[in-house]
Amino acid sequence: MGVAAAPTADIAVTGLGVLSPAGLTPDANWAGLCRGRSLAAYDAELAGLPVDFCCRVPDFDARAELGERWARRTDRFSQFALVAARRAVADAGLDPQTWQGERVGVVLGVGSNSLTSYPAEFAQLHDGRPDRVSPLALPRSVPNMAAGEVAMDLGACGPGFTTASACASGTTALGVARDLLRSGACDVVLAGGSESGCCRMSATCFARLRALSRRCAEPELASRPFDAERDGFVLGEGAAVLVMERYATARARRARVRALLRGYGATSDAHHPIAPLPDGSGAARAIRAALRDAGCAPRDIGQVNAHGTSTRLNDAAEAVALTRVFDQGPPPVTAPKSVIGHALGAAGALEAAFTILSLEHQTIPPTANFGHQDGDHKLDVVSGSPRRTPMSAAISCSFGFGGHNAVLVFTTE
Template sequence: MTTSARQRSTVSVSVTGLGMITPAGIGREATWAGVRTARSTAATDPELKGCPVDFSCRIPDMTPEQGRIGGGKAWRMGRFTQLAVLAAREAVADAGLDPASWNGARVAVVIGSGLAGAAHLETQTLRHHQGGPDLVSPTLVPMLIPNMAAGEVSADLGAHGPSLATETACASGATALAIARGLLRSGACDIAVAGGTEAAVTPVIATGFARMGALSGRVAEPGLASRPFAADRDGFVIAEGAAVLVLERTADARARGRRGYARLAGAGLTSDAHHPTAPSPGGEHAEAALRAALAEAGLSPADVDHVNAHGTSTPLNDRTEAELIARVLPHGPSVTAPKGVLGHSLGAAGAVEAALTALTIRDSRIAPIANLGSSEAGSAPGARPGFDIDCVTGSVRAQRVEVAVSHSFGFGGHNVVLVLTAP
């Protein structure tokens, strides 16, 4: 089956299944409920004891190796892979699909991760230094390499189509969704299982981020540390998590009676080509990604009702993003930033936030930003001093959303913007 360029331009892609495992809860509905409370999940982390920043956002009561994976397979998987497998299972079941009966040759898997098996590498390096090569696990390489999440999800689901891993730092999960959408539109597959996963909350990784000044230093009050767009924000909170979305061509989904949560109507990808960790001054290349995504969806900036912001709670990134939103979307769409509750799950964040955006469209509810008080309001409802954007604060806002954009930006200058529309 091939698809011409003209046909591709009219192919609509729908989100028909969601799976999430985050610090707010295990499962999509638990995560969505937790995000709507606007209560941070950050807490002191015993595994980070002695680190400059000793708190994180961890998944509660999550031990995938203890019966959740099954089949005696968990031992060979890094935690980031385990999370991906479990999120993918939930997403596929939510979509009403049965891997036992589908045509696996027409199913693609695309999973992104920023640091992949860094946690396993850290523990195995310590074992090597302390006891020599005989203590190094033979599973080191398969538990380390970033493609293994996609590989194990493919094996678990019997998906024999394209199996890809994306690595664009904190934009990895969003990049995976953009690539998966392209595979569907090109005719390379009929179903795409795509998302992001991360489990790299370790002493060395956390210390590395702290040493570069990226993490919040509020060690005495971790629950107040992640505060996107707040005037006194001072860095992000490191987190773990995974989200997987099932994508199908809208016509195919409807043929089997599925309306879907939303349509993935456009994707824009650009590069700052500026600096390893800092955004390009002025955010012109992130703006280009936003405009490209909207153009691909056949929409204008004035059509946007809602923005799911990257909103890391870092001084420079939040300022650049807020200025971008105010400049390109001056009509003032509502803005939320889930990292206030969930922390920053790095390579998983873009997929988590795309899934939350789909739930926002489904429920006509905007989750408030944690740790951002209405007393900071500026000229627009919920605006921050110097930020003329409509941040949702305090409580959930009822709002019908027809068009939403989800921003993801990553170290290395990666910019990814996804456009989701009502089904």
């Protein structure tokens, strides 16, 4: 049974802005994913730490992109969001000078406040120099400022806020944006996520949790989702912003519809601060909820864009969840974190964008560094090279600390 034709309640994605370690445009990201090679590398800013490598966004010049004033007053995660939002709006063919700003919302997922600039400010306080703490320290660093700065830059005067569900934050933002559009509260929502977690404090904290891979001698082999030899994730960063509109509105203005957001499901494990339910039941409930919301059966799904962190517990729980839902065998699985690392609060938004690109190209990009699974995992993990696959629907999964599970279903128009 195929996916039903799009009703007017469906939500169209009409613009993409994507910044990741694979590049600064959707095309560059797609090419990087299809090469199937990890972008992890030694990072001098992490020198001396137990884990001294990560995946950084390359060639990002905030001053060139935003000008001196914006670059000085914003932190890196807000800078990513601003650039991604501008590019998404341009991709959608919208003009902020002419749109009805009070009908435009902004919902961005951010996993935490910025840990990039705060340590320097804390050092001033520790050294007894409170007068040297920057007056911009707070407004530059609090999580909501990514959405706030985007709204100010583009004149988006509708609902604007931040979702924080750890590594599911970006996916949650897209689900909330979908609800704003369905309710009629907005006509356009700029939604996604942004994070700049490649800093000494984040690397230290995650290393202390034993969540990061320790393959410092071979960082390019470190991120290996679903592989039997995985030992932790690799820090990444970036942003993705999607322009979302009601399908009928997009068609009326003859916009290019890149994909439809047909379903969203969210659950909580209510189990442990950082570990998922081993039986995958919380994640499985989120997947089933998204499928019900989309009006799709498991057999309609042509691809799973997995959360796939490369940690032992999370990958095992996700594999179990997928086999629970897809009892005839899960569709082909890809895990982009193998290439770009884990962008934390931005990961779900980035992977939503990648799922859309995959539907557009009718191709599933490979999972880097995948050799063989644990004996009890039975996933069809795409590896080695991209796989051409006719498909009309795909799911994107995100699971975060605190037991937050969020899943999206995208379809072709």
